[in-house]
Amino acid sequence: MSTKTHVTCIINGDETDFLTEDGESLLNALRDEVGLTGAKEGCGTGDCGACSIIMNGDLTASCLVFAPEAQCSTIVTVEGLADGDHLHPLQQCFLEGAALQCGVCTPGFLVASKVLLDRNPNPDDTEIRYALAGNLCRCTGYDKIVRAVKEAAVQLRENGKVQA
Amino acid sequence: MTIAEDPATTNPGYKWVGTRPIRPDGFEKVTGRAKFGADLYLPGMLHGAVLRSPHAHAKILSIDTSEAEAMAGVKSVITGDDFPPAMGKEKDMASNTIARDKVLYEGHVVAAVAATSRAQARAALDAIKVTYEVLPHVLTVDQAMAAGAPVLHDGMLTKGSEPAATEPSNVASRVIYQGGDLDKGFAEADVVVEHEFTTKPVHQGYIEPHAAVADTTPDGRSTVWCSSQGHFAMRTYSAQVLGWDSGRIRVIPAEIGGGFGGKTVIYLEPLAIKLSQKAGRPVKIVMSRDEVFRATGPTSGSRMTAKIGATKDGKITAADVHLWFEAGAYAGSPVGAAAMCCLAPYKVENFTIEGFDVVVNKPRVAAYRAPGAPISGFAVESVMDEIAKSIGMDPIEFRLANVVEEGDTATYGPKFPRIGYKETLEAIKNHPNYQEPLGPNQGRGIAVGFWFNAGMNSSATVNVNEDGTVNVLTGSPDIGGSRASMALMAAEELGVDVARISPNVADTATVGFNDVTGGSRTTLATGGAVVNACRMIIEDLRGRAAKQWDVAADQVEWVDGQAQMVDGSQPPLSLADIAKGWARTGGPIAASASLNARGVGAGFSTQMCDLEVDPETGVVTIVRYTTAQDAGRAIHPSYVEGQFQGGVAQGIGWALNEEYVHNADGVMENAGFLDYRMPVASDLPMIDTVIVEVPNPGHPYGVRGVGEVGIVPPLAAVANAVDSATGKRICHLPLSPIRILDALLEG
Amino acid sequence: MTFNPGGLPVKYFSPSTIEEAVELLSSGPNRRVFAGATDVVPQMRSGRPAPDGLIDLKGIERLISVTDTGSMWVIGAAAPTVRLTSNPAFVASFPGLAEASGLIGSDQVQSRSSLGGNLCNSSPAADSVPALFANRARAVIASGAGTRTIAVQDVPTGPGRTSLAPGEFIIEFEIDRPTTNSGDAYFRLTPRTEMDIAVVGAGARVDLDGAGTISSATLALGAVAPTVVRVPDAEAALLGAALTNGAPSDDVLAAVAAAASAACNPIDDKRGTIKYRRHVAGVLARRSILAAIARASAA
Ligand SMILES: Cc1cc2nc3c(=O)[nH]c(=O)nc-3n(C[C@H](O)[C@H](O)[C@H](O)COP(=O)(O)OP(=O)(O)OC[C@H]3O[C@@H](n4cnc5c(N)ncnc54)[C@H](O)[C@@H]3O)c2cc1C
Ligand code: FES
Numbered sequence A: 001m002s003t004k005t006h007v008t009c010i011i012n013g014d015e016t017d018f019l020t021e022d023g024e025s026l027l028n029a030l031r032d033e034v035g036l037t038g039a040k041e042g043c044g045t046g047d048c049g050a051c052s053i054i055m056n057g058d059l060t061a062s063c064l065v066f067a068p069e070a071q072c073s074t075i076v077t078v079e080g081l082a083d084g085d086h087l088h089p090l091q092q093c094f095l096e097g098a099a100l101q102c103g104v105c106t107p108g109f110l111v112a113s114k115v116l117l118d119r120n121p122n123p124d125d126t127e128i129r130y131a132l133a134g135n136l137c138r139c140t141g142y143d144k145i146v147r148a149v150k151e152a153a154v155q156l157r158e159n160g161k162v163q164a
Numbered sequence B: 001m002t003i004a005e006d007p008a009t010t011n012p013g014y015k016w017v018g019t020r021p022i023r024p025d026g027f028e029k030v031t032g033r034a035k036f037g038a039d040l041y042l043p044g045m046l047h048g049a050v051l052r053s054p055h056a057h058a059k060i061l062s063i064d065t066s067e068a069e070a071m072a073g074v075k076s077v078i079t080g081d082d083f084p085p086a087m088g089k090e091k092d093m094a095s096n097t098i099a100r101d102k103v104l105y106e107g108h109v110v111a112a113v114a115a116t117s118r119a120q121a122r123a124a125l126d127a128i129k130v131t132y133e134v135l136p137h138v139l140t141v142d143q144a145m146a147a148g149a150p151v152l153h154d155g156m157l158t159k160g161s162e163p164a165a166t167e168p169s170n171v172a173s174r175v176i177y178q179g180g181d182l183d184k185g186f187a188e189a190d191v192v193v194e195h196e197f198t199t200k201p202v203h204q205g206y207i208e209p210h211a212a213v214a215d216t217t218p219d220g221r222s223t224v225w226c227s228s229q230g231h232f233a234m235r236t237y238s239a240q241v242l243g244w245d246s247g248r249i250r251v252i253p254a255e256i257g258g259g260f261g262g263k264t265v266i267y268l269e270p271l272a273i274k275l276s277q278k279a280g281r282p283v284k285i286v287m288s289r290d291e292v293f294r295a296t297g298p299t300s301g302s303r304m305t306a307k308i309g310a311t312k313d314g315k316i317t318a319a320d321v322h323l324w325f326e327a328g329a330y331a332g333s334p335v336g337a338a339a340m341c342c343l344a345p346y347k348v349e350n351f352t353i354e355g356f357d358v359v360v361n362k363p364r365v366a367a368y369r370a371p372g373a374p375i376s377g378f379a380v381e382s383v384m385d386e387i388a389k390s391i392g393m394d395p396i397e398f399r400l401a402n403v404v405e406e407g408d409t410a411t412y413g414p415k416f417p418r419i420g421y422k423e424t425l426e427a428i429k430n431h432p433n434y435q436e437p438l439g440p441n442q443g444r445g446i447a448v449g450f451w452f453n454a455g456m457n458s459s460a461t462v463n464v465n466e467d468g469t470v471n472v473l474t475g476s477p478d479i480g481g482s483r484a485s486m487a488l489m490a491a492e493e494l495g496v497d498v499a500r501i502s503p504n505v506a507d508t509a510t511v512g513f514n515d516v517t518g519g520s521r522t523t524l525a526t527g528g529a530v531v532n533a534c535r536m537i538i539e540d541l542r543g544r545a546a547k548q549w550d551v552a553a554d555q556v557e558w559v560d561g562q563a564q565m566v567d568g569s570q571p572p573l574s575l576a577d578i579a580k581g582w583a584r585t586g587g588p589i590a591a592s593a594s595l596n597a598r599g600v601g602a603g604f605s606t607q608m609c610d611l612e613v614d615p616e617t618g619v620v621t622i623v624r625y626t627t628a629q630d631a632g633r634a635i636h637p638s639y640v641e642g643q644f645q646g647g648v649a650q651g652i653g654w655a656l657n658e659e660y661v662h663n664a665d666g667v668m669e670n671a672g673f674l675d676y677r678m679p680v681a682s683d684l685p686m687i688d689t690v691i692v693e694v695p696n697p698g699h700p701y702g703v704r705g706v707g708e709v710g711i712v713p714p715l716a717a718v719a720n721a722v723d724s725a726t727g728k729r730i731c732h733l734p735l736s737p738i739r740i741l742d743a744l745l746e747g
Numbered sequence C: 001m002t003f004n005p006g007g008l009p010v011k012y013f014s015p016s017t018i019e020e021a022v023e024l025l026s027s028g029p030n031r032r033v034f035a036g037a038t039d040v041v042p043q044m045r046s047g048r049p050a051p052d053g054l055i056d057l058k059g060i061e062r063l064i065s066v067t068d069t070g071s072m073w074v075i076g077a078a079a080p081t082v083r084l085t086s087n088p089a090f091v092a093s094f095p096g097l098a099e100a101s102g103l104i105g106s107d108q109v110q111s112r113s114s115l116g117g118n119l120c121n122s123s124p125a126a127d128s129v130p131a132l133f134a135n136r137a138r139a140v141i142a143s144g145a146g147t148r149t150i151a152v153q154d155v156p157t158g159p160g161r162t163s164l165a166p167g168e169f170i171i172e173f174e175i176d177r178p179t180t181n182s183g184d185a186y187f188r189l190t191p192r193t194e195m196d197i198a199v200v201g202a203g204a205r206v207d208l209d210g211a212g213t214i215s216s217a218t219l220a221l222g223a224v225a226p227t228v229v230r231v232p233d234a235e236a237a238l239l240g241a242a243l244t245n246g247a248p249s250d251d252v253l254a255a256v257a258a259a260a261s262a263a264c265n266p267i268d269d270k271r272g273t274i275k276y277r278r279h280v281a282g283v284l285a286r287r288s289i290l291a292a293i294a295r296a297s298a299a
């Protein structure tokens, strides 16, 4: 019998615990054990960004993290971006700007864009493109994604409330 | 004509069509709630895993599953023996789903298991013992057609060859389109340009790997959740592979994370259904990215020759094109469509287009956005560019001098109805980007593309709710905003606010048959069914109002979402009013419509690529990209632009870096995103779009498919721009830094 | 070749001291240290034999700290590279090494990837390694026998192989702060702008004396041989070279490029051809030396 590890951490503001095999990825643990399926597996090897989460403040590919590493960590997933029924400006701008087609890459892009705007409230196109280079989108050609991030940056600056 | 015709076709005075509301499924998708293929979990669900061939070509001598079956936690194991023999029309599909006596490519399914954990499923795969007799393999059309090449399929005689084939070979079929007199045409030419081209297989590259969950009862009824471009097709194909009646399988569509043609075929569904039946529990199978690359997609690699002659004042006199396409392990490359599309943009009297479908030991090709057309377009549009250069004519003017218009006969047969091709050329010519000066080491390339677009079968049901809101059910998966388009068309027809329409993608048990979302057909055909169902609803509503007012139905008209007396003698009745009183007028209000869409409008695109080449390293930077495409009528312009941009981005990737790399053993060496090199955000500029709207006379709103043709021009547009920047005509894709530097160093 | 995700039967350990890590590493037959796992996870998934014990080095404070002692920078071997690229003082000291570290993968990878992992994975294409070679970094190594310090250059011995003995791991890197005007630079060639593995990489470091002549130059190339390599002939050509308009003479630059091309011992593989790598090694050698000189001159 394999023994599992008990992991306790804070996910989207809530103390959460789960059991996991040591070799399991944090992505699988979030999806299978915690029931948060917003992060997707596009590759499982760090190449596509679909599994992006914010872990202890850093943008992270959750497929590259062993689940037990999450012990005592603070995690934000796409499910934690909205404030109740109030969408984060990035989410709103993605919707209004048609920055998603199939939408499978969208959780990863939203999470990565949030980290970018928290760090750099006024990025130019090139900065946005390089900051999002770890997120693959095959549907949009990135044009509308870059525009949506820029628009969200404007709104966040105007609201003066870049969220923590 | 099965889609209703409407004089409004030329009248853009729409209220909803052409607006950009937030898509109805958007909120789920930006909050992580939307359930894609891998996101479904059922109680008691097992993890499925698939054993695949490590060899490109081998006989399966034996498969011993006994050890795997005996392992703790392993609940079922299947091999080809669990399925009926592969035969008849569906033979290839059945044996591609799970190999029987032979594996034909690295990654071909050999067996599958279901177990209580991923780890156990994986361990069980290792415990299955397969004995192979490795056979010699072929990887390219040239290898496959060489004398003495190993033949993949014993009985395969080339269809369409002249004279008729008598010996089995790897050439599955030959197609030919001919007109006029080639010799005469070339004799009239002042300039003749001929080149040989090659392209590599490339993958659709959708970000969501294939996934399926099946819950099968012991008596063989199954409910399947999967992400596909057509759950009805998944049902039909699964039933065929299993030898079951279709009605025993219910397929519930998950959200689909991209397909581009690659999710019109089955891979996992029959395996999950069978594993679940044997285990008596639900089974989920999710492919890894590695499996996606090795065993699904791609589109054909090719070798081609294209020879075109023209007069010095820019008239094409003759064209001679020959295409050899890799089909992968089973017949069925898109060489036919490639042959039909490549000269379709031009009036050319004397031509031959010949195509060969060739099997090789690589994964079976699947449709990829305008299947075949980008490949043959690369050859023809490269040669067109050379001719324009050699006669000193602007590449757009050269094309305008040979453009097909309404009434012209296409090289593949039919006469063109109204098309907006010329308008796309003019849109680029008049675009400010066309005047932008180029810097050092920069070049500009122009290319055009054609795609038929598809029609096929669709059904829709429209249910009016008791408060006058409306549910629209279709069976077409929403890949890029089609729910929004359905809602907009229903709102336009019924005259109600789009917010009161809920569009739904319904499962195979709850709505009429729909073909796959593919061929750029959904807005046209499924949209046509929605429009027809809405019109049936309006007929019904007028009848109910007439009944209430005790007048003849023809005294009632439907205007702005209300029933009105022609003479205005009654206060109007809204949809909500009529719905509220439906018990008195005949019960609930619903209509279903089905159609086989005919009035398909062809798609044309003209594109311009500006790029810069680093002369010391061969690295290409795209500096500007402009695309103009005829959408007929843009129902939701944002998603139309998105389709244009997505097609261009995929085309640029295909042109510059994407390719399947196989080693000498036929094993894929770059089966991951890091080495397959699809464009990332920093590789691309903004993609400037011009939506040309020349309404399609075959659709109530003038819609043409927009999903595909955008990927046709980029391959040649990029190659032509590289030529413009460096003076080097490169006829082989991808245009990697290595290839470009090689050309530059040649001197 | 693998086809299925998940299910890796390994045990995870998170020691908080070097001693504990040393102990754990030697107390099982097939144990491995890791930092970001950005090489380890893809390798495990691709079916390479998995270790049965994984020792996470990030719980040890010393292995994730980045400090400026005044005379040198000490970089914890397991520190995520984002801690380097987001540290303005470090970037100011070694912009080339910072750039090279910042090229590893994406931001999603940067929060995990470490210099220790980049070096010990021992890929000839590892981006930070030419820059570490060029800056003559040293590695401090722990084992049951205590610690020892060696040149980073002596760590990789071949693709996937290092000179570290079983039971050893790297604690930190030391890089002396320059005492004269100095600059470093790293350039790589990849077909894509980001998310790609170097087809060729070139790291350079140039020190200038008071008169503005080159008092020392180092050049290291990645992805052109079984390990990252120094190019002594290029370094010799640069030594003592005078600068006009901020650059050595064309002859010297041509010699640098020729020496770089000659130092290549590449292979044809899925990422590049021998011919291409030789040519581009010369190009990038020149570009990285010029960039390093420009920085040294501005220092
Ligand atoms: C998507 C993606 C993109 C990438 N792009 C690049 C790129 O552009 N350039 C590049 O160079 N690399 C790239 N890599 C590879 C990888 O990210 C780097 O090599 C990284 O620096 C490895 O660091 P790590 O901490 O994650 O190593 P780990 O995976 O933790 O370890 C790697 C190896 O080093 C050993 N090891 C780790 N730390 C120590 C130590 N302190 N002492 C001794 N041995 C140790 C481990 O046992 C293991 O064998 C990429 C990886 C991914 C997933
Ligand atoms: S799934 Fe983690 S980066 Fe692709």
Ligand code: FES
Residues within 6 Å of the ligand: A099, A100, A101, A102, A103, A104, A105, A106, A136, A137, A138, A139, A140, B207, B257, B258
């Ligand atoms: S919207 Fe489909 S991958 Fe980005």
